[in-house]
Amino acid sequence: MRVGVEFRWSRFLSGRLGMMSRFLTRMRGVIIAGAAMSLVLASCGASTSASSSTTAVSTAPKTLVIDQSNSPATLDPGLQYDSDSVAVYRNIFDQLLRRNQSTMKIVPWVATSWKNVNPTTWIFNIRKGIKFTNGMPLTGADVAFSINRILSPSFASPQFANFSVIQSATAKGQVVTIVTKAPSATLLTYLTTLSIVPEQYVQQVGNQAFDLHPIGSGPYKLVKWVQGSEVLLAANNSYWAGKPPYPFVEFRTVPNAASRVADLQSGAADIALTLSPDNAAQLKGSTGIKVIADPTEAVADLYMNSLQGPTQSLQVRKAIAYAINYSSLIKNVNLGYAKPVKEVLTPDSFGYTNTVPGFSYDPAKARQLLAASGNPHPSLVFPTSPAFSPTVVQAIQADLEAVGFRVSIVTTDQPTFLQKIQSPAHNWGQIRYGIWNCGCADADGTIYPLFHSGSVWSSYSNAQFDQLVTAARTTLNTAQRKQDYREAFAVLQKTVPAVGLWQYYAIYGVNKNITWNPGPQETLFIPQIHWKG
Amino acid sequence: MGRFIVRRLIQAALSLFGVLTIVFFVVRLTGNPVRLLVPQNASAADIARLTHQLGLDRPLLDQYGTFLVNILHGNLGYSYVQSQPALGIVLGRFPNTVELAISALCFSLVFAIPIGFLTAYFRGKWIERLLMPVVALGQSMPAFWSGILLVLVFAVHWRILPSSGQGGIKALILPSITLGMITLASIARISRVSFLEQLNKDYVRTARTKGASTARVMVVHVFRNALLPVITMVGLEAANLLGGAVITEEIFAWPGIGQLTVQSVQSSDFPVVEAVVLVASAVYILTNLSVDLLYGIIDPRVRIKRVGSR
Numbered sequence: 028m029r030v031g032v033e034f035r036w037s038r039f040l041s042g043r044l045g046m047m048s049r050f051l052t053r054m055r056g057v058i059i060a061g062a063a064m065s066l067v068l069a070s071c072g073a074s075t076s077a078s079s080s081t082t083a084v085s086t087a088p089k090t091l092v093i094d095q096s097n098s099p100a101t102l103d104p105g106l107q108y109d110s111d112s113v114a115v116y117r118n119i120f121d122q123l124l125r126r127n128q129s130t131m132k133i134v135p136w137v138a139t140s141w142k143n144v145n146p147t148t149w150i151f152n153i154r155k156g157i158k159f160t161n162g163m164p165l166t167g168a169d170v171a172f173s174i175n176r177i178l179s180p181s182f183a184s185p186q187f188a189n190f191s192v193i194q195s196a197t198a199k200g201q202v203v204t205i206v207t208k209a210p211s212a213t214l215l216t217y218l219t220t221l222s223i224v225p226e227q228y229v230q231q232v233g234n235q236a237f238d239l240h241p242i243g244s245g246p247y248k249l250v251k252w253v254q255g256s257e258v259l260l261a262a263n264n265s266y267w268a269g270k271p272p273y274p275f276v277e278f279r280t281v282p283n284a285a286s287r288v289a290d291l292q293s294g295a296a297d298i299a300l301t302l303s304p305d306n307a308a309q310l311k312g313s314t315g316i317k318v319i320a321d322p323t324e325a326v327a328d329l330y331m332n333s334l335q336g337p338t339q340s341l342q343v344r345k346a347i348a349y350a351i352n353y354s355s356l357i358k359n360v361n362l363g364y365a366k367p368v369k370e371v372l373t374p375d376s377f378g379y380t381n382t383v384p385g386f387s388y389d390p391a392k393a394r395q396l397l398a399a400s401g402n403p404h405p406s407l408v409f410p411t412s413p414a415f416s417p418t419v420v421q422a423i424q425a426d427l428e429a430v431g432f433r434v435s436i437v438t439t440d441q442p443t444f445l446q447k448i449q450s451p452a453h454n455w456g457q458i459r460y461g462i463w464n465c466g467c468a469d470a471d472g473t474i475y476p477l478f479h480s481g482s483v484w485s486s487y488s489n490a491q492f493d494q495l496v497t498a499a500r501t502t503l504n505t506a507q508r509k510q511d512y513r514e515a516f517a518v519l520q521k522t523v524p525a526v527g528l529w530q531y532y533a534i535y536g537v538n539k540n541i542t543w544n545p546g547p548q549e550t551l552f553i554p555q556i557h558w559k560g
Numbered sequence: 561m562g563r564f565i566v567r568r569l570i571q572a573a574l575s576l577f578g579v580l581t582i583v584f585f586v587v588r589l590t591g592n593p594v595r596l597l598v599p600q601n602a603s604a605a606d607i608a609r610l611t612h613q614l615g616l617d618r619p620l621l622d623q624y625g626t627f628l629v630n631i632l633h634g635n636l637g638y639s640y641v642q643s644q645p646a647l648g649i650v651l652g653r654f655p656n657t658v659e660l661a662i663s664a665l666c667f668s669l670v671f672a673i674p675i676g677f678l679t680a681y682f683r684g685k686w687i688e689r690l691l692m693p694v695v696a697l698g699q700s701m702p703a704f705w706s707g708i709l710l711v712l713v714f715a716v717h718w719r720i721l722p723s724s725g726q727g728g729i730k731a732l733i734l735p736s737i738t739l740g741m742i743t744l745a746s747i748a749r750i751s752r753v754s755f756l757e758q759l760n761k762d763y764v765r766t767a768r769t770k771g772a773s774t775a776r777v778m779v780v781h782v783f784r785n786a787l788l789p790v791i792t793m794v795g796l797e798a799a800n801l802l803g804g805a806v807i808t809e810e811i812f813a814w815p816g817i818g819q820l821t822v823q824s825v826q827s828s829d830f831p832v833v834e835a836v837v838l839v840a841s842a843v844y845i846l847t848n849l850s851v852d853l854l855y856g857i858i859d860p861r862v863r864i865k866r867v868g869s870r
Binding site: 097098100101107108180183185186187191234238253254256257279282286289290292293294295442445446449451463464467472475476482483 | 606711
């Protein structure tokens with residue numbers, strides 16, 4: 028669900044700057060001695076000799092400062108659903124439903140209860156007593172409006188795909204009825220991402236003004252949004268779920284990871300988001316700062332084209348799966364900030380099964396398979412883009428070449444890369460590296476779009492698999508769905524259209540006084556960020 | 561003079577038209593931006609739907625026609641990512657770029673011209689031997705190195721200046737030094753050469769022999785003549801700085817148009833890319849025009865030549 032492209036891009040750029048910064052950290056003694064020259068220059072400009080106002084405090088700060096890698100694209104929750112926008116606006120708005128971060132179960136939030144009266148009709152009871160920060164009560168009509176505007180063609184919401192299964196949403200008082208086009212197993216999942224906007228206010232000011240001056244019912248309200256620079260939020264002290272912990276929260280846009288690290292080290296920020304394993308290693312020695320690394324829903328995968336070229340052969344695909352040194356990728360490329368996986372899904376997601384063995388590093392077996400396939404040196408085209416770590420791509424290339432493959436990496440920009448791999452011609456090459464994160468904690472958001480023969484991402488066709496994932500998508504019977512996914516994963520294990528490489532960790536640098544459990548969905552909900560004096 | 565300005569403005573409009581046309585077609589070579597906008601699980605139908613809603617499925621020439629008509633109405637379209645008017649987004653960021661550019665330029669001029677003068681005046685002496693390597697160092701250090709070095713020293717180690725972000729003079733210091741360092745070096749070198757050339761001219765000897773003080777010779781005669789090439793250089797550098805400083809803005813989290821350029825190119829946000837290019841090239845062209853006009857004020861010979869060539 029998250030378009031993770033931009034943060035990976037900045038990771039790419041910051042990787043380079045990070046290396047530089049690491050080198051500089053090691054050289055600090057030399058640099059400080061040698062920086063006497065710059066000191067002379069700077070003392071001319073900085074003669075105000077500012078005292079350090081940024082020393083760490085042990086009481087909770089009045090303003091919690093969070094460095095993020097990108098500015099929120101929109102603060103209208105009906106538009107973008109990228110991680111940088113959500114991080115901010117989920118604190119301004121309430122969502123219809125929530126997930127319990129430890130059990131991953133869907134729990135009440137704005138909706139207190141729900142039932143389906145028939146497979147396509149759902150009734151939601153809306154909590155009474157919630158107020159938007161302009162004083163208006165939150166009603167069923169606001170919930171229905173929040174859905175309908177995303178479905179409206181004139182609004183052109185990028186989130187349409189997440190709600191397209193909905194036929195209609197209507198309200199009567201505090202009761203909302205949602206009718207779906209077909210039985211939908213993941214409707215509730217997507218409703219955990221639905222933020223409720225105030226119908227009357229939106230219609231009064233219009234969509235464009237609402238985006239710049241949003242009003243919600245969440246724990247914080249918008250004070251100031253300087254595009255590209257910062258968003259300042261103030262506590263909504265009459266929040267229905269309890270008084271928010273910090274009077275103010277400031278989200279700063281700091282695109283360069285090395286600068287986010289420097290902000291933490293200089294005390295300018297309390298939390299830095301989207302750090303790399305390199306940054307984490309760098310923060311290890313810093314006083315007053317700790318690293319939180321949490322496994323996420325995202326899995327790094329290697330996809331294979333089952334429809335064209337040498338990877339049409341099952342033996343070749345299996346050889347690829349056995350040729351990759353998974354533990355080396357985790358240890359050397361991710362510096363240990365990753366977990367091995369057996370499939371392309373993580374245990375936190377619905378539909379995960381531990382009944383498939385996965386693949387392990389076995390170069391001898393890979394060579395054997397290649398010899399048996401009749402072509403011991405197949406040529407593979409490996410398209411990639413700057414959104415993906417070149418280190419990973421080259422490590423995979425080296426592993427494959429070690430068992431006899433000839434691998435040529437072709438790099439293009441991200442839109443061209445997507446255009447190519449999503450083309451119905453399937454002539455993009457043989458293998459590609461990617462990171463999948465549906466943000467929905469459900470196999471339906473992962474293996475359906477990745478491998479169903481009708482999906483733009485899939486270069487794989489298996490009638491049995493298609494039938495299983497379609498059935499699992501359109502039944503509300505949880506046990507049946509689990510069974511379908513068990514079988515679907517068994518088909519994937521047997522036919523190898525892809526291998527999971529590792530489960531991604533989200534890495535955060537935080538002030539040591541902070542306790543926070545972002546969970547697999549990387550939830551940044553301020554009331555859950557605690558300060559211990 | 562009036563006709564000269566009008567002619568230059570017409571040329572400027574034509575250049576802008578050319579630039580916008582090139583950008584319009586070049587960005588569209590990079591594929592459909594909708595693929596970056598939709599959620600990962602979007603189907604081909606979802607992609608087609610949003611492509612249609614954004615008008616990106618229309619024939620290219622048709623889109624170009626609408627684009628031109630809209631420009632004449634001062635409308636560069638809406639950002640695909642931010643759903644706000646593209647020109648507004650760029651103009652909102654522009655003052656930050658101007659702030660940083662002016663500050664960096666001031667920093668570099670304050671040091672560059674005295675360095676240029678001193679290294680010329682004391683040619684072969686210890687001052688030149690001390691200053692020239694410093695200038696060379698400034699020129700050869702890339703911003704992503706010097707910026708992080710400054711942050712480590714002044715923000716992380718001594719904590720006397722903010723590591724990133726905007727707000728007040730203090731926040732301007734490190735980015736201005738980082739950005740101004742390279743400009744400083746080029747201006748210092750050109751002014752050194754220019755001063756050297758003037759110092760050897762006959763009029764300097766004449767002025768000295770008629771008894772003018774060294775200070776008077778330098779300030780009244782040499783400076784004025786030596787500044788001409790320097791102004792051209794400063795004009796070019798100013799135009800460059802106003803076009804946004806990608807790396808410096810990235811390191812110091814400075815919300816200028818350099819950062820916006822990177823983001824909008826990465827996300828294929830065509831309307832914003834077009835607006836950035838429009839604003840940056842307009843600034844470039846206008847800065848150069850002002851330099852030409854300034855030339856006439858400083859050096860009457862230029863003005864006469866122009867009048868003569870009419």
